[in-house]
Amino acid sequence: xxxxxxxxxxxxxxxxxxxxxxxxxxxxxxxxxxxxxxxxxxxxxxxxxxxxxxxxxxxxxxxxxxxxxxxxxxxxxxxxxxxx
Amino acid sequence: xxxxxxxxxxxxxxxxxxxxxxxxxxxxxxxxxxxxxxxxxxxxxxxxxxxxxxxxxxxxxxxxxxxxxxxxxxxxxxxxxxxx
Numbered sequence: 795x796x797x798x799x800x801x802x803x804x805x806x807x808x809x810x811x812x813x814x815x816x817x818x819x820x821x822x823x824x825x826x827x828x829x830x831x832x833x834x835x836x837x838x839x840x841x842x843x844x845x846x847x848x849x850x851x852x853x854x855x856x857x858x859x860x861x862x863x864x865x866x867x868x869x870x871x872x873x874x875x876x877x878x
Numbered sequence: 879x880x881x882x883x884x885x886x887x888x889x890x891x892x893x894x895x896x897x898x899x900x901x902x903x904x905x906x907x908x909x910x911x912x913x914x915x916x917x918x919x920x921x922x923x924x925x926x927x928x929x930x931x932x933x934x935x936x937x938x939x940x941x942x943x944x945x946x947x948x949x950x951x952x953x954x955x956x957x958x959x960x961x962x
Contacts, residue, residue, distance in 0.1 A: 801930045807923025814916045827911070832898045839891025846888050846938070849881045854930070855939075 798854055805858020812865040819869065825876040833870050840866055882938055889942020896949040903953065909960040917954050924950055 819825050840863040847855030903909050924947040931939030 797930065797933045800926055800933065804923050804926030804930050807919050807926065809923075811916050811920035811923060814913050829898050832895050835891050836895035839888050839893075839895060842884055842888030842891065846881065846885045849884065850936075852934075 801854025805854055809858050809862040816869050819872045823876055825873040828873040837866050885938025889938055893942050893946040900953050903956045907960055909957040912957040921950050
């Protein structure tokens with residue numbers, strides 16, 4: 795298996811792991827459990843991974859962390875909306 | 879800032895984002911909310927990132943994903959223990 799494929803599968807799995815939280819917020823229309831602080835830390839981490847991928851010209855890292863960043867931003871927006 | 883430093887800060891943030899879940903399980907001694915399926919997908923993803931880092935000889939990816947993998951295994955073990 796090529797290195798690129800391993801990176802893409804790895805990133806797909808870690809990006810997918812954000813989905814249950816997003817689905818839960820959409821279904822329950824409720825986000826009391828969500829820690830905004832943790833989501834901001836995660837957003838910082840994911841954005842830095844994208845930056846790191848760009849510096850390293852590493853496509854799997856860029857592609858999968860852009861996906862994770864978008865999912866995370868969606869969780870933050872809905873989290874703020876349903877927090878109250 | 880060097881590429882290595884960006885990678886290490888990125889990985890530290892994404893690893894840290896696992897901590898609140900672990901702390902919550904330890905404090906509440908309860909893991910009803912935890913999706914084991916999602917944790918297994920995340921474990922697969924993190925392990926593959928470690929493998930990817932080894933293939934690419936990329937120290938920030940290896941170091942931070944080993945940390946995340948250990949945190950994730952701790953969450954899985956406590957999650958199974960407190961599930962019932």
